Amino acid sequence: MWDLHWDSSTKTVDMHIVALRRKLGDAIEIVTVRGVGYRLVDP
DSSP states (O other): OOOTTOOSOOOHHHHHHHHHHHHHTTSSEEEEETTTEEEEEOO
């Protein structure tokens, strides 16, 4: 999403994931995969 040399920290993606988790509830789980991104899991 950002350049590989991005220096600043931002919570934009984190806040969108939080909103998606709230909206989806128990329908689909969004799992954080450290160093990779996110993964959708069928409960």
